[in-house]
Amino acid sequence: MTHILHRQIGHSYPLASHAEGVIIRDSAGKEYIDASSGAAVSCLGHSHPDVLAAMREQLDRLAYAHTSFFSTEVAEQLGDELIARAPQGMGRVFFVSGGSEAVEAALKLARQYFVERGECQRQYVVTRRQSYHGITLGALAVGGRERQRRAFAPLLIETHHVSPVYEYRGRRADETAQAYGERLAQELEGKLEKLGGENVIAFIAETVVGATLGAVPAVPGYFKRVREICDRHGVLLILDEVMCGMGRTGTLHACEQEGISPDLMAIAKGLGGGYAPIGALLLQDKIFDAIAAGSRAFQHSHTYMGHPLACAAALAVQRVMQRDHLLANVREQGSHLSRRLKDRFGNHPFVGDVRGRGLLQGIELVSDRGSKQPFDPSLQLHARVKREAMARGLMVYPTGSTVDGTRGDHVLLAPPFIVDAAAIETIVERLGEAIDAATAGIGSVG
């Protein structure tokens, strides 16, 4: 009997005991290939000696100093490192301990920016359906996963939703990708006009949608139009790169591939690679300048922000990524993974779509490829796939509610950046077996 309130009551979790590289071993000695980096976290894999050494060294010097008394050398170095490689115009960083905290900080800083400027009427945040921005109340409010929000609806701030970019289901047959993106951009513009652009604080979006849709990038040109529309209405653009950022899609920031720079950007998972809890918010100089010229303090803080051990871990992770040219490996192995997934599942009767960017890849499961009919949600196919994969020593990240918040299943793959071609072969082989086992006998139950 456990005393922990685990994620799923009654589920028996194996005890993770040791890990190295792309392998996690449980207390019974069974090995699992970590093909999802947990939840797209462990970008360097497990037990990287250089990261562990940097953390030990930091522990021997200083484990903790409260940020109202001190800054630390390691936090300053990490700040320098992140700003040197930040999107254009982003000159400051605010450290937190994870993705939800980074999104909360983004929402509050966006609002405070307008308060400092005397635009106190700005009160709405616009977001997209089928997005995930975290689990705390503010982050949940701007998320687009209806089932997760429902029970807490009375506690959530008012937000307004527009459609996600979801080419597989959203683009009409007679529409080019460009035209589809334009239609969605116009939907955003319509929403801002309806609310009154002068009443809106921000539009928030994941650059590549991770957990909720399963590795869905935007169509070409969409984010450029979003940037223009936000600028025209004086609305801030917040990009949530908690999952898709820090190298996961083949460039350090996913927005580099969109040719835009956001006003605020949340990063987390690949920042510290799971070696310590850390997230961060990057901000444009104009936001910093407004606060500096006004109240001179962001009205937001946490006890553990800028934790020296977490900063040491993140700094080491980022240095290893650069030293070992891991972004090049993300691009190379990402293409390889995409190719192998298409080979294996391109004609699979229950796989409707294979998509993604870099080492963030997803496959969407359907009961009928022609009509794109999802499986009956009561089958909990995503949970079956996870169970069958774990039984075969494979960690992937399957999720339900893909299509509309209720129906649909997908599997997310996000291996560590150190993955090689041989591991990818094993991942695809085991995933194929897991999906075949999970769907055996339940096909076409639409």
Ligand SMILES: Cc1ncc(COP(=O)(O)O)c(C=O)c1O
């Ligand atoms: C895009 C995105 N934003 C925010 C979060 C929340 O991060 P955390 O779980 O660290 O609070 C996640 C977590 O999966 C995420 O994928």
